[in-house]
Structure formats: C-alpha cells, structure tokens
C-alpha cells in the first residue's frame with residue numbers, strides 16, 4: 001500500500017526569514033501529487049521537512065499516522081520514504097550499479113555487525129538485490145552503463161540513477177525534487193513513462209516538485225501550489241493552470257488584468 005502523507009500547519013523559519021507559513025495538505029495513498037510554485041516558494045524546503053533534512057519550526061507531519069517531525073532521514077527510510085535531490089547526490093567515482101545499490105542497503109537483513117561479518121543470509125540478500133538492480137538498469141535501457149563510473153554519464157542519466165537508487169529501496173513514499181530539471185525533451189518523455197509504470201506496478205505514493213508543467217499535467221492526480229511559503233491553492237493541474245491567483249503568482253498582477 002502506498003503511504004498516506006499528512007502535513008498540518010507546517011512553518012519553517014530561519015531567524016527572521018519565514019520560509020514556510022502554516023502549510024497543510026494530505027496526500028492520499030497511491031496518488032501522484034505535485035508540489036509547484038514560483039522560484040523560492042518553499043517547495044524544496046518543504047521536501048526537506050518531510051524527509052527529515054530540515055526540522056520545521058512548528059506543525060506536524062505524519063506518514064501512515066506516525067509523527068515524523070524530528071526523525072532522522074535514516075529513520076524515515078525505514079518507514080518507507082525515499083527521495084531524490086534537485087542536484088543529484090551521487091558517488092561520482094563509483095559505478096552506476098554501485099550508486100543504485102546504495103538504495104538497496106535498507107533492505108539488507110540484520111545490522112552493521114552482521115553486514116561486516118558477511119554472514120550467509122546477508123551475502124544471499126546482497127546477491128539478490130544486486131541482480132535486481134542490474135535487471136532494473138537493463139529494463140531501463142541502461143544496462144550498458146552499469147559498470148561505468150557515474151561521472152562518465154550525462155546530467156540526465158545522473159537524474160535517472162538517483163531515481164533507480166530510490167526505487168531499489170522499495171519505498172511506499174517517493175519524493176522527486178525537480179526530476180526534469182536540466183534534462184532533454186526525450187529524457188522527460190522517458191521519465192513520464194517510467195513514473196507511470198512504477199505507479200502501475202508498485203504500491204507507492206509519489207510527490208513531485210517540478211517546474212515542468214507538461215510533466216506535472218501528464219502525471220499528477222492533484223497539486224498544491226505554494227507561493228512565498230504559503231499554500232495558494234489545491235486542485236488538479238488543470239485547475240491550477242487556470243487559477244488567476246496562480247497566474248498572478250507566476251507572472252505578476254498585470255497578467256491577470258490582461259486576461260480579464
């Protein structure tokens with residue numbers, strides 16, 4: 001079952017800077033949910049609050065009813081959360097396969113002592129996850145790159161590696177931070193197909209921060225629009241794109257006057 005994510009009255013202040021103010025919304029299990037808004041609206045900061053990288057100044061965030069504010073990212077991974085970053089965070093000297101395998105670590109049985117001892121059940125699990133990672137890369141048409149150092153690949157493929165790494169952890173809640181930023185048109189089309197397939201084949205809830213409205217329209221069931229750290233509206237992507245408040249936030253007041 002995809003996870004249920006609930007945010008209630010989230011605020012985030014850095015000194016006197018109010019980055020988020022009273023943001024609340026629910027993400028139903030199994031949906032693809034978009035978080036959009038102009039530059040600096042607070043989207044990545046909100047992702048950082050959900051993934052445990054930032055601690056909100058106030059408010060509550062629950063995943064399947066469990067409070068996660070104050071929990072470390074590693075704890076949240078055990079609750080089924082995985083994320084990608086706006087700027088891919090890869091081990092550039094390691095191979096593509098090794099980067100993807102980092103996502104499978106969470107699925108290994110036992111703890112650090114067992115892993116260090118290389119007990120048979122750990123070794124078996126490692127072999128099985130490695131085979132799964134290779135199969136994922138093959139299915140994505142990236143088998144040729146599996147044993148290459150990550151730094152030999154393009155930015156678009158780095159984004160792909162992050163996505164496969166996150167998926168190898170078998171998340172019930174996946175946060176994608178600007179997956180289409182800086183990637184080619186053909187790669188965006190491939191990304192849309194991949195995310196659709198993932199949703200068809202897995203019980204997963206996906207939240208996407210993205211400026212690419214084509215991708216948001218193609219994929220999301222619902223969106224929340226943020227502006228200056230506040231929730232501006234909630235609805236479908238089509239409703240957001242025709243909402244005068246959203247048009248004004250992106251383009252300024254003149255644009256809505258012109259449209260009237």
Ligand SMILES: Nc1ncnc2c1ncn2[C@@H]1O[C@H](COP(=O)(O)OP(=O)(O)OP(=O)(O)O)[C@@H](O)[C@H]1O
Nearest residue numbers: 014017019037038039040041042043044045046086
């Ligand atoms: N650690 C921090 N300290 C101070 N200010 C911060 C910090 N993190 C984010 N901010 C500020 O919060 C505001 C929102 O930034 P954020 O990156 O969350 O916006 P965004 O909507 O993701 O923007 P973009 O679409 O450009 O990526 C910005 O003014 C940013 O400078």
